[in-house]
Amino acid sequence: MERTLKISKIKDGTVIDHIPSGKAVKVLNILKISENTSVSIGIRVPSNMMGFKDVIKIENKFLEKIELDKISLIAPSATISIIKDYDITEKFKVDLPESVIGIVRCTNQNCITNAGEPVSPEFKVISANPLALKCIYCKREMSESDVINSL
Ligand SMILES: [Zn+2]
Structure with a gap:
């Protein structure tokens, strides 16, 4: 208990x-x-x-x-x-999804998702603990602290 x-x-x-x-x-x-x-x-x-x-x-x-x-x-x-x-x-x-769509911004300023185009940021979860995400567009990998700062 x-x-x-x-x-x-x-x-x-x-x-x-x-x-x-x-x-x-x-x-x-x-x-x-x-x-x-x-x-x-x-x-x-x-x-x-x-x-x-x-x-x-x-x-x-x-x-x-x-x-x-x-x-x-x-x-x-x-x-x-x-x-x-x-x-x-x-x-x-809570359920950590395989893809994270629309809630985290990519840290790569040159990424298409930061270019004012109608493209939602989308990441694959490559590791849950420690958290690591990978942008499906520019392949930038984001660590847990990158993610927390981008929420
Ligand atoms: Zn990106």
Whole structure:
């Protein structure tokens, strides 16, 4: 059994669990969170499965597909729980896709996807951990930090 987090339960909202330790702030940065939203963050929470993990609880927020896709790039191990009236109504793992389309910009300024052409950036995932993507147009490889800076 994993030790439970001693932060209060939320009535409605989203719990992002099993975030690799140290990544919670990066995950939070890519989410659209309004300033009157309550967020609880657990950093370096002991986890039997992961050693340490980070956890984020966000009240009254349900994630959009693009936010889930971005989380999958930063924290491919993350699990999402949807909470409604204190109950978990849905729980799933984020899904790192084989291709990442439209959510990451290519770091190559000369790439066709940066030339104002109607071409969506598209990358193949060549490694999940550590994350590495390859642009299908210019073949530029992007490391995890390149990806995080381009989200
Ligand atoms: Zn490119």
